[in-house]
Amino acid sequence: MLLSQTSRYALRAAAYLGECFAEDRSVPVGEIADAVAVPRNYLSKTLHLLARQGILVSERGPKGGFRLARAPRTIRLVEVVAPLEPAFTERSCLLGRPSCSDADPCAAHDRWRHLTEEVSDFLQSTSLADLSRAE
Amino acid sequence: MLLSQTSRYALRAAAYLGECFAEDRSVPVGEIADAVAVPRNYLSKTLHLLARQGILVSERGPKGGFRLARAPRTIRLVEVVAPLEPAFTERSCLLGRPSCSDADPCAAHDRWRHLTEEVSDFLQSTSLADLSRAE
DNA sequence: CGCTATTCTCATGTCTATATGATGTTTATG
């Protein structure tokens, strides 16, 4: 699983907002929640957090809702995940040894470090636009 | 971080037991907890769980403690982690789409799947012996 | 047999993730 439920909810919602981006409208939470099958009120709080981070823009009142603050192509997955799990991108030693990186020749540690870097790279190099199906 | 605190505790303890394996003795929880800097009673419960899984053997009474049930070289990391986080090795779609794998040509999904497979492979192919420093 | 080291098990507590539902607040629109 790797990512928390909340992060996966947020990615699904963000991907949906990416698909709506061309329509240039605010999308109500209810519509997003229905579309991506996520609890409505819980999603509301998560999206509000992302809005405070500047990833999304929220508008109140009728015709209000959420939209991406920038084009889907320019929003990296890490921007969505990082506010929701700050510790996720920390790349610490598998065994919690304090100074493992340089002095430690252990092959397993090197492989683990490589893995965590690959995960970071994926979140860093993938944009919301990459999550939309090409249909 | 990827792995839970409990899993990292267990891996550290198991690695320590791997280093003690040649001494052919049961290692008390207190010694393990001190050696790897993990809360004693909490570790006790975790190790007991691994003993029930057959990874460790526990012995009560004086001269009791825990030891590996098999040689460190033959115990894969996944055996230690799997009982502690059953969902970790599940490789589901990043967006939670039900049938994503075959029909979905999305590049991000393929990359994500590849990443999760690499993590699984690491846990599957690395043994406790690989965690010991070569000193 | 009794002492003691040790695991085993239970009770309890805190914190966070994951929610649900009610209520407050803002704002477009007629």
Next chain:
DNA sequence: CATAAACATCATATAGACATGAGAATAGCG
């Protein structure tokens, strides 16, 4: 300016992760 749509916020609930401490069960040993 009233209404209703929608976000914002608060109270509450549940489950699990993480942790502590006490006591019960076991077993070696004198």
